[in-house]
Amino acid sequence: IKRRLTARSDRVKSVDLHPTEPWMLASLYNGSVCVWNHETQTLVKTFEVCDLPVRASKFVARKNWVITGADDMQIRVFNYNTLERVHMFEAHSDYIRCIAVHPTQPYILTSSDDMLIKLWDWDKKWSCSQVFEGHTHYVMQIVINPKDNNQFASASLDRTIKVWQLGSSSPNFTLEGHEKGVNCIDYYSGGDKPYLISGADDRQVKIWDYQNKTCVQTLEGHAQNVSCVSFHPELPIIITGSEDGTVRIWHSSTYRLESTLNYGMERVWCVCGLRGSNNVALGYDEGSIIIKVGREEPAMSMDTNGKIIWAKHSEIQQANLKAMGDAEIKDGERLPLAVKDMGSCEIYPQTIQHNPNGRFVVVCGDGEYIIYTAMALRNKSFGSAQEFVWAHDSSEYAIRESNSIVKIFKNFKEKKSFKPDFGAEGIYGGFLLGVRSVNGLAFYDWENTELIRRIEIQPKHIFWSDSGELVCIATEESFFILRYLAEKVAASQENNEGVTEDGIEDAFEVQGEIQEIVKTGLWVGDCFIYTSSVNRLNYYVGGEIVTIAHLDRTMYLLGYIPKDDRLYLGDKELNIVSYSLLVSVLEYQTAVMRRDFGMADKVLPTIPKEQRTRVAHFLEKQGFKQQALAVSTDPEHRFELALQLGELKIAYQLAVEAESEQKWKQLAELAISKCQFGLAQECLHHAQDYGGLLLLATASGNATMVGKLAEGAERDGKNNVAFMTYFLQGKLDQCLELLIRTNRLPEAAFLARTYLPSQVSRVVKLWRENLAKVNQKAAESLADPTEYENLFPGLREAFAAEHYLRESCLGTSSSTSPSSKIIIFLCLEVDLDNMELDDIDTTDVNLDDDFLDD
Ligand SMILES: *[C@@H]1O[C@H](CO)[C@@H](O)[C@H](O)[C@H]1NC(C)=O
Ligand SMILES: *[C@@H]1O[C@H](CO)[C@@H](O)[C@H](O)[C@H]1NC(C)=O
Ligand SMILES: *[C@@H]1O[C@H](CO)[C@@H](O)[C@H](O)[C@H]1NC(C)=O
Ligand SMILES: *[C@@H]1O[C@H](CO)[C@@H](O)[C@H](O)[C@H]1NC(C)=O
Ligand SMILES: *[C@@H]1O[C@H](CO)[C@@H](O)[C@H](O)[C@H]1NC(C)=O
Ligand SMILES: *[C@@H]1O[C@H](CO)[C@@H](O)[C@H](O)[C@H]1NC(C)=O
Numbered sequence: 001i002k003r004r005l006t007a008r009s010d011r012v013k014s015v016d017l018h019p020t021e022p023w024m025l026a027s028l029y030n031g032s033v034c035v036w037n038h039e040t041q042t043l044v045k046t047f048e049v050c051d052l053p054v055r056a057s058k059f060v061a062r063k064n065w066v067i068t069g070a071d072d073m074q075i076r077v078f079n080y081n082t083l084e085r086v087h088m089f090e091a092h093s094d095y096i097r098c099i100a101v102h103p104t105q106p107y108i109l110t111s112s113d114d115m116l117i118k119l120w121d122w123d124k125k126w127s128c129s130q131v132f133e134g135h136t137h138y139v140m141q142i143v144i145n146p147k148d149n150n151q152f153a154s155a156s157l158d159r160t161i162k163v164w165q166l167g168s169s170s171p172n173f174t175l176e177g178h179e180k181g182v183n184c185i186d187y188y189s190g191g192d193k194p195y196l197i198s199g200a201d202d203r204q205v206k207i208w209d210y211q212n213k214t215c216v217q218t219l220e221g222h223a224q225n226v227s228c229v230s231f232h233p234e235l236p237i238i239i240t241g242s243e244d245g246t247v248r249i250w251h252s253s254t255y256r257l258e259s260t261l262n263y264g265m266e267r268v269w270c271v272c273g274l275r276g277s278n279n280v281a282l283g284y285d286e287g288s289i290i291i292k293v294g295r296e297e298p299a300m301s302m303d304t305n306g307k308i309i310w311a312k313h314s315e316i317q318q319a320n321l322k323a324m325g326d327a328e329i330k331d332g333e334r335l336p337l338a339v340k341d342m343g344s345c346e347i348y349p350q351t352i353q354h355n356p357n358g359r360f361v362v363v364c365g366d367g368e369y370i371i372y373t374a375m376a377l378r379n380k381s382f383g384s385a386q387e388f389v390w391a392h393d394s395s396e397y398a399i400r401e402s403n404s405i406v407k408i409f410k411n412f413k414e415k416k417s418f419k420p421d422f423g424a425e426g427i428y429g430g431f432l433l434g435v436r437s438v439n440g441l442a443f444y445d446w447e448n449t450e451l452i453r454r455i456e457i458q459p460k461h462i463f464w465s466d467s468g469e470l471v472c473i474a475t476e477e478s479f480f481i482l483r484y485l486a487e488k489v490a491a492s493q494e495n496n497e498g499v500t501e502d503g504i505e506d507a508f509e510v511q512g513e514i515q516e517i518v519k520t521g522l523w524v525g526d527c528f529i530y531t532s533s534v535n536r537l538n539y540y541v542g543g544e545i546v547t548i549a550h551l552d553r554t555m556y557l558l559g560y561i562p563k564d565d566r567l568y569l570g571d572k573e574l575n576i577v578s579y580s581l582l583v584s585v586l587e588y589q590t591a592v593m594r595r596d597f598g599m600a601d602k603v604l605p606t607i608p609k610e611q612r613t614r615v616a617h618f619l620e621k622q623g624f625k626q627q628a629l630a631v632s633t634d635p636e637h638r639f640e641l642a643l644q645l646g647e648l649k650i651a652y653q654l655a656v657e658a659e660s661e662q663k664w665k666q667l668a669e670l671a672i673s674k675c676q677f678g679l680a681q682e683c684l685h686h687a688q689d690y691g692g693l694l695l696l697a698t699a700s701g702n703a704t705m706v707g708k709l710a711e712g713a714e715r716d717g718k719n720n721v722a723f724m725t726y727f728l729q730g731k732l733d734q735c736l737e738l739l740i741r742t743n744r745l746p747e748a749a750f751l752a753r754t755y756l757p758s759q760v761s762r763v764v765k766l767w768r769e770n771l772a773k774v775n776q777k778a779a780e781s782l783a784d785p786t787e788y789e790n791l792f793p794g795l796r797e798a799f800a801a802e803h804y805l806r807e808s809c810l811g812t813s814s815s816t817s818p819s820s821k822i823i824i825f826l827c828l829e830v831d832l833d834n835m836e837l838d839d840i841d842t843t844d845v846n847l848d849d850d851f852l853d854d
Contacts, residue, residue, distance in 0.1 A: 001249070001259060004279065005038040005290040012283030013055040014098075017274040024281045025066060026288045027057035033068055035080065038279065038290045047078055056099040056110075063122075069096030069110055075120070089126055091118060098141045103149055107166075111139035117154055119166065132164050134171045137181065146189040146233075153196055153210075157181030161198050163210055175208050177215045180225075188231040188252070189275075190314070191344070197238060199226030205240050207255070217255050221248060227268055233275040234313045235294050236348035236366070241268030247282055249293070253348075254366065263289055298572050299349040299365075302558040303358030303374060309342070310574055311349035311363070316342040316377060319576070321561065321568070329566070332549060335576045342377045346370065357394040364388050369399065371412070381412045389429030391446050392468060398446075400427045406435060408446065418449050430464030431471070431484065441473070443503070452489060453503035465523035470511070472528050472540075474518035481511040481528065481540065512543050520557040525590030529567060529581070531555055537569070537579060541589045542622050546614075549579050585611055589618055597627070609633055616641075639663060643670055648679060661687045668692060681705065685712070690721040698728065714738065732756055736763070745770050753785065757798040761786045 011029035018025070022039040033054055035045035052071035059066060065086065066078045073096060077087040092112035100109040106123040117132035117139055137158035145151040150166045159178050162171040180201035188195035194211040205219035205226055224244035231238055231252060238250040245266055249259040266285030273280045282289045300310035306321030319337040329335065350365040354374060362371045370382040385399035391408075396415075398408045406424050407417045420435045420442060428434030432443040432452055440456040461474040473480045488506040492498045498505045516538070521530035529539040535551040548567070555569040555577065562583040570576050584606040591600035607615060616632030619625070620641065629641040635654055642651035643666055651670065655663040668683035677700055684692040690713045697705040710725035712718075719742050726734040732755045739748035745767040752759040764784045772779035785792040 001261065002292045003263070003289060004292050005036060005041055006263075006287065007034075007036045007043070007289070008287040009034060011285050012269055012288045013053060014057050014270045015272045015281040015283040015288055016058050017272050017277070017279060017281050018059050019061050019274065019276075023059075024288065024290060025057055025059055026281075026283060027054035027068060029053040031070070033057050033066065035066075036288070045080060045083065047083065049076060050074070053095075055095065055097055058099045058101050058108075060101050060108075067099055067101070067108060069099050071095045073112075075099070075108075075110060075126075077122075087122075087126060091120070091128075092116065095138075097139060100142045100144050100152065102144060103146075105149070109142050109144070109152060111142045111154060113138040115139060115156075117142055117164070130166070130169060132169055132171070134162055134174075135160070140181070140183045141185050143185055143187055145187050147187070147191070153185050153187065155182040155185035155198055155200075157183075157201075159200070161185055161196065161208070163196075173210075173213060175210070175213060175215075177206055177208075178202050178204065183225065183227050184229045186230050189233050195231070197229045197231055199229040199240055199242075201225040203242070205229055205238070205250075207238075219248075219250055219255060219257075221257060221260075222246070224267075228271040230271045230273050230280075232273045232280070232293070235273075235278070236314070237293065239271050239273065239280060241271050241282060243267040245284075247271070251366070261291070265289065295350060296554065296572050297556055298570055298574055299352045299363070300556070300558065300570050300574065301352045301354045301361060302568060303354045304559065304561075305358065306559075306561050306564075306568075307358070307374065308337075308558065308568075308570075308576065309352055309354070309361050309374065310570070311345065311352060312574060314344045314348050316345050316349070316363070317574075318342050321564075321576075329578055331579045332551075332577050335578060337576060353388075353390060355390045355394045355397070356392060359394065362388050362390070362397070371397075381409075387427050389427050389433070391429055391433070392431045392464065393446065396446055398427055398429065398433055400424050406433075408433070408449065416449055420444075421451075426459075428459065428462035430462060431468035432464075434459065434462050443507070450493075451503045453505075453507040455508070461518060461521065463521045463523060463528065465526065465528075467526075470523065470526060470528070471508075472518070472521060472523075472530075474521065474530075477517065478513055478515045479518045479530075480513050482508040483511055484508055512540075514540060514545065516545075519554070522557055522560060524560050524562070524581075524583070524586045526593040527586045527589055529557065529560065531557055531569070537567070539581075539586075541586075541618070542593045544618060544621055546618075548581055582607065582611060584608075585615060588615055592619060592622055592624065592627075600627075604631065613637055639666075643667070646670065646674065648674065648676060652679065652683075655683070655686070665689060665692075672696070688716060690716070690718040694721050694724060697725075703729070710734075740766065743770070753792075755802070757785070757795060757802055760784065 009028060012026045013029055014027045016025040022037050024036045024038055027033045031049055031051045031054060033047040033049050034043055037044045049068050050070050050072050054068050054070045056069035057066060064079050064081050066080045068076045073090050073092050074088055075091040076085055078085050091110050092114045094113035096110055096112050098111045106121055108120050109117055111117045115135045118128050119130040120126055121129045135156040135158050137156050139154050139156050141155045143153055153161055153163045155161055159181055161175040161182055163173050164171050178200035182198050182200040184199045186197050194209055196208040196210050199205045203222045203226060206215050207217040209216050222242040222244055224242050226240055226242045228241040236252045238252050241247045245262055247261040247268055248257060250257055265287055268284055270283040278292045278294045280291050280293055298310060302308045308319045310317055318340045323338055345363055347365040347368045349363045352361055352363050354361050359374055360371050361374050362369055367384050369385050369388045371380045373380055385401060387400040390397050396410050398406055400406050403425060404419050404423050405417060406420060406427060408415045422437035422439040424435050426436035433446055435442050436459060440454060441459050442454045443452040445452055457473060457475060459473045459475055463472040469484055471482050471484055485506060489504050492504045517533035519531045519533060521528060527539050527541040531537055535554060536547055537549040537551055538545050538547050553571060555571050558568040558570050560567050565580055565582045566578040567581045568576060568578050584603055588600055588603045588607055591603060613632050613634040616628040616637060619628035619631060625641050625645055629638055629645060632638045635658060639651055639654040651667050655667050664683045664687035668680045668687060671680035671683055681696060693709050697709050706725050706728055710722055713725060714722035723735055723738055736748055736751055736756055736759055739751060749763045749767050752763045761784050764782055768779045768782050783791060785795050789795055
């Protein structure tokens with residue numbers, strides 16, 4: 001029972017729930033009528049009816065009306081959309097106590113302190129078609145029989161209940177038994193019992209059989225006048241309210257008091273339940289409340305062939321997925337199932353569960369269980385039990401009889417009854433029998449109830465895989481995946497080693513813990529599929545979580561049909577939806593988890609191309625990168641894997657296809673780290689990484705490469721690299737031309753002055769012209785060395801040296817050794833200015849001291 005809405009107000013004399021809108025109607029003692037939206041928790045409409053108490057009000061949804069009856073003896077009809085008053089008439093000669101709306105005819109019935117009940121026909125201009133006379137005191141409440149709309153019952157302060165027929169002005173019969181005035185009355189709407197319930201100022205609640213006209217039960221407990229009673233239209237409960245301030249909930253077949261609610265809102269005046277809803281509205285002295293009653297989780301179960309059985313209240317229904325034919329199914333869409341009624345169940349089903357082979361279903365509720373054949377729903381066995389679980393072996397099951405006794409049955413015969421050491425607060429079926437106690441969880445062998453292992457955990461659910469090798473234990477906060485080591489258990493049992501008072505130590509091995517709350521779950525192979533508390537549909541495999549869908553509401557897993565590649569779920573409204581989940585993928589992942597690559601390879605061809613990459617990611621995460629590379633179809637993923645695996649050829653191929661600089665760079669790095677310089681060079685070229693190429697070319701001393709690089713670099717405008725490569729090759733003319741072309745005229749002038757004195761004049765002239773554009777004076781102060789030889793000592797020798805070098809083909813030659821010598825020479829010439837001679841370690845450089853002195 002959960003409180004959904006608390007609406008404080010003046011005293012509430014009647015409540016009603018709208019059949020389709022989330023509205024509660026409350027009529028107040030102060031003359032107002034309010035409509036609350038219980039979803040948004042807000043007051044949405046108010047009708048100021050009069051300034052006297054309004055003791056009765058009802059929705060007439062088919063006309064968009066609210067009808068009220070007040071102490072001014074007037075019936076008023078409002079349109080609840082326009083808030084307009086449609087009609088008003090004087091109905092009685094005293095306070096109006098109750099209004100009943102006929103479910104199909106254009107009639108209302110009203111009852112009053114004038115001791116009369118009247119029938120009104122709105123299609124005949126609200127004329128009074130009949131008056132029902134017979135009560136000798138106020139008529140407090142009238143209800144129409146839901147199973148026979150021509151019959152209604154009335155409760156009166158004359159201590160009687162009368163049953164009437166439309167068309168007959170005198171009562172059909174009278175029920176007597178209450179010792180004081182009767183305030184309230186209701187019909188039982190289930191098909192099985194011809195019952196009425198009444199509540200009176202004698203503080204008693206009575207249940208009547210109106211066929212043999214006897215009181216079948218009296219419910220005692222209220223400490224004051226009973227003001228309202230209700231047989232819930234669907235749930236197996238009776239709700240009673242009293243001036244003692246409490247609402248009591250009773251079981252409608254056992255009459256056991258289930259719950260007493262006291263919300264501290266003073267006297268209770270009215271109650272309203274609604275067909276098809278778990279909401280119950282209550283009216284008090286200080287306001288109104290809506291409570292939600294009953295379990296959320298639907299009682300439904302599916303067998304492995306797609307036959308679904310569920311309980312709609314106490315009616316059992318069946319639907320078959322196969323009967324849908326080949327209609328196209330979309331993920332998350334409600335399935336158009338044909339539903340077959342299978343009759344009503346003797347108990348109110350709270351859970352329904354197929355046994356593993358699907359031949360039987362067990363229905364549990366009200367502390368009872370009934371096992372039916374799944375096909376015809378013939379009862380096979382029954383009994384009382386707090387809980388019922390199936391074993392992995394279809395012929396076995398266990399029941400929890402009490403908090404201390406568990407019984408095991410085989411072929412419907414009791415095999416064993418035992419008392420678990422620390423009591424039994426819950427039991428779990430599957431491969432082993434799980435028993436929960438305050439001390440934790442204990443697993444027992446089904447065969448001889450030997451303790452296998454005690455685990456300190458408080459489970460909510462336990463799910464075993466079909467193979468019995470894996471088990472999920474779900475708690476309030478998280479879930480654990482354990483591996484059950486049957487061989488170790490067998491060995492320990494054999495030689496009695498490793499057995500403690502907590503069972504066999506090595507029985508389980510923890511595979512993982514996930515911080516998610518499992519609502520419902522099932523295994524397919526080694527994949528654990530579950531719905532979580534945040535409405536995700538996920539599966540767990542090998543430490544990874546894969547999300548299949550985000551659900552828009554709470555859904556309960558029913559099963560997986562491999563043939564359809566679909567997962568089926570139900571919601572509390574008994575809608576069935578499905579989601580695609582390829583069996584091939586699950587099988588493949590299971591095979592991988594079991595390291596069965598033979599099997600995996602067999603399954604692989606059945607996995608569609610678009611799923612391969614997902615599978616490959618899974619393989620990668622499991623550490624099987626080689627396999628992942630073989631399976632993946634995503635070039636990006638494959639390239640990553642190839643790099644990680646050092647698969648240069650594959651990576652190269654992918655880089656060629658992708659034509660991405662980034663890939664070439666990554667591959668170059670890998671090639672360098674693997675000393676594949678040829679490949680590295682090619683990659684760097686593709687990546688246009690001239691810096692990298694320069695480093696590679698010089699470090700490997702490959703003159704051809706340096707030459708090639710020079711051309712490429714200049715073509716691509718990588719001037720620094722181009723200059724450096726020309727320079728390294730001793731191609732001073734090209735260096736100079738490059739500087740000129742790139743308008744680096746001062747640098748060009750100095751280069752010429754140092755290495756190519758014959759070019760100085762030309763360059764200085766260019767420099768001057770260029771500089772003149774911005775600063776004539778500065779330009780004029782540039783001196784051409786050939787004109788001012790006196791300022792440039794050694795210029796002649798420089799000309800001579802240049803000439804000599806040209807003549808002897810040094811400096812421009814393509815052969816490496818002389819030019820390298822020059823390079824070293826040139827570098828040293830520059831560096832020596834800033835260096836102490838001692839700084840130079842000549843051991844690695846093959847130069848003699850004379851050379852250095854020069
Ligand atoms: C009656 O009570 C309700 C809520 O307590 C209030 O909103 C309304 O104005 C009152 N009506 C009159 C007529 O006093
Ligand atoms: C009482 O109701 C029954 C049907 O429930 C009807 O057959 C019978 O005529 C009624 N008796 C009177 C006295 O109205
Ligand atoms: C009336 O019917 C009820 C069952 O609805 C039964 O328990 C009761 O004994 C019957 N009373 C008489 C007097 O026949
Ligand atoms: C119960 O009903 C009687 C009339 O039968 C009334 O006098 C009395 O005040 C009511 N009790 C309470 C607590 O209101
Ligand atoms: C089981 O079925 C038999 C008749 O086949 C019936 O008498 C019995 O009441 C049923 N029991 C339950 C608990 O359904
Ligand atoms: C030098 O580089 C060129 C390509 O630029 C290549 O063909 C040649 O094999 C390289 N030489 C060596 C010794 O690696």
